[in-house]
Amino acid sequence: MAPAKSGHQVCSCCGHSAGDGCPHPQPGQSHRCFSTPQDQGPGISSYADDPTKAGTSLKVCLDKAMTVIPAKQQKETPTYLGATAGMRLLREQNSTKADQVLAEVSKAIQEYSVDFRGARVLTGNDEGSFGWITVNYLLQTLIKFSFTGEWIHLPAADTVGALDLGGASTQIAFFPGRTIEDNSTQALFKLYGSNYSIYTHSYLCYGQNQVLKKLIASLREDNVTSISHPCYPKGYQMNITTASLYDSPCIPAPSTSAQNKTLTVVGMGMPAKCRSAIQQLFNFTACRPNKTCGFNGVYQPPERGQFYAFSGYYSVFHFLNLTSGQPLSTVNTTIWDFCYKNWKELQEEFPGQDRTYLRNYCAAGFYILTILMQGYKFDNQTWQNIHFRQQVANTDVGWSLGYMLNLTNMIPAEVPSKAKGQKFVFWIITMLIVGLLLALVLWSIVALTYQRQFANYETIL
Numbered sequence: 001m002a003p004a005k006s007g008h009q010v011c012s013c014c015g016h017s018a019g020d021g022c023p024h025p026q027p028g029q030s031h032r033c034f035s036t037p038q039d040q041g042p043g044i045s046s047y048a049d050d051p052t053k054a055g056t057s058l059k060v061c062l063d064k065a066m067t068v069i070p071a072k073q074q075k076e077t078p079t080y081l082g083a084t085a086g087m088r089l090l091r092e093q094n095s096t097k098a099d100q101v102l103a104e105v106s107k108a109i110q111e112y113s114v115d116f117r118g119a120r121v122l123t124g125n126d127e128g129s130f131g132w133i134t135v136n137y138l139l140q141t142l143i144k145f146s147f148t149g150e151w152i153h154l155p156a157a158d159t160v161g162a163l164d165l166g167g168a169s170t171q172i173a174f175f176p177g178r179t180i181e182d183n184s185t186q187a188l189f190k191l192y193g194s195n196y197s198i199y200t201h202s203y204l205c206y207g208q209n210q211v212l213k214k215l216i217a218s219l220r221e222d223n224v225t226s227i228s229h230p231c232y233p234k235g236y237q238m239n240i241t242t243a244s245l246y247d248s249p250c251i252p253a254p255s256t257s258a259q260n261k262t263l264t265v266v267g268m269g270m271p272a273k274c275r276s277a278i279q280q281l282f283n284f285t286a287c288r289p290n291k292t293c294g295f296n297g298v299y300q301p302p303e304r305g306q307f308y309a310f311s312g313y314y315s316v317f318h319f320l321n322l323t324s325g326q327p328l329s330t331v332n333t334t335i336w337d338f339c340y341k342n343w344k345e346l347q348e349e350f351p352g353q354d355r356t357y358l359r360n361y362c363a364a365g366f367y368i369l370t371i372l373m374q375g376y377k378f379d380n381q382t383w384q385n386i387h388f389r390q391q392v393a394n395t396d397v398g399w400s401l402g403y404m405l406n407l408t409n410m411i412p413a414e415v416p417s418k419a420k421g422q423k424f425v426f427w428i429i430t431m432l433i434v435g436l437l438l439a440l441v442l443w444s445i446v447a448l449t450y451q452r453q454f455a456n457y458e459t460i461l
């Protein structure tokens with residue numbers, strides 16, 4: 001693998017914050033900051049209302065990043081800003097506002113002494129592809145350094161697929177090992193001299209936060225201000241306004257709700273109803289004749305190989321203690337049992353847990369099962385091929401590292417010709433071992449000869 005350039009650190013600020021701030025990587029690693037407020041609350045729409053807020057919250061994250069970049073290296077640290085589905089949605093809604101947000105964050109970064117190289121909204125396919133690059137780079141499934149000091153290409157079939165669940169969109173990317181029949185879902189890269197043809201698709205509006213909002217909207221009945229929510233725990237109740245429910249292009253407002261109203265959402269804790277309400281948010285039957293599909297009529301070749309599921313997939317399954325390769329039956333019963341717990345029990349059992357996440361885990365658990373099994377068509381057997389992970393090789397998995405590797409050309413298009421330094425070290429070590437062995441053999445011969453002569457001498461005496 002191409003080593004990270006020493007001292008270079010990249011901060012890519014993006015989508016929906018989990019509120020967990022900035023991790024503290026070592027110099028040379030990518031540094032991902034979160035700059036969007038939690039979408040459980042006002043979401044990216046609050047930046048649309050006041051784009052300067054985007055700059056302000058970015059500064060909080062950049063301040064943290066600057067504490068881990070050695071002062072001497074700050075000036076030469078390439079810094080990129082990548083925005084994802086939250087900004088894609090805002091651009092759809094109001095492109096002027098989206099441009100203002102990008103301008104504000106660019107202005108904020110320029111106040112820091114880093115080598116700022118631009119802000120961009122990634123396409124859904126980019127987001128999926130960069131996640132795939134990240135995970136395969138970290139797992140070293142593209143090339144590996146052999147004992148003899150050569151770089152060896154690994155077969156593309158050994159790469160793993162990437163499953164990313166964000167707040168506003170969700171991505172799938174994998175090497176299908178067959179022709180990709182829809183060009184819009186194909187990503188072609190040349191990495192280390194090998195060509196890869198990857199299937200990738202991003203489902204906009206199928207990120208966790210947008211889906212959970214869509215679920216509430218789907219449960220709403222005309223002219224009724226109370227919503228019975230089968231996935232929220234019994235005993236839980238909250239108020240939301242129709243303005244906040246219908247604030248994104250993912251959830252079109254019904255023509256009847258022109259005026260802003262307050263709705264009361266009441267938890268029922270009914271897992272069977274919850275699962276079926278979630279299934280209603282997908283179309284599993286639409287697909288062009290003789291094609292295989294994911295959902296909503298989107299072409300998808302049959303999934304193949306091992307998959308790493310990260311971001312939202314990991315957060316939810318980690319909370320539910322389901323990241324150790326549990327069989328599907330255990331996953332099902334765990335989610336089912338969790339959904340039966342009432343709000344009082346949940347708060348007592350998980351006192352330190354964020355309340356918003358806590359009330360959402362039942363719906364999020366069923367959402368993950370539904371998208372993986374009925375959406376992407378994993379089955380009882382292939383379920384075991386999904387690995388729920390936050391990190392690989394001590395590094396967070398997500399699109400941002402792949403984005404940085406791509407922009408800084410840290411994965412060369414051609415295989416590194418000769419690892420001269422490392423090859424030299426290999427030969428030195430080999431010579432040392434051979435030399436040591438020779439010395440050992442010589443020493444044994446000399447020792448044996450002396451022993452024999454000494455024995456003869458003793459016999460003569």
Ligand SMILES: Nc1ncnc2c1ncn2[C@@H]1O[C@H](COP(=O)(O)OP(=O)(O)O)[C@@H](O)[C@H]1O
Pocket residue numbers: 014015016017018084165166167168169207208209311312313315316319357
């Ligand atoms: N501890 C957590 N428990 C449950 N959900 C979480 C947790 N942390 C993050 N999430 C959710 O996971 C999803 C993905 O988060 P993130 O990777 O930050 O989103 P994005 O890709 O939109 O930036 C979001 O819906 C977020 O709310």
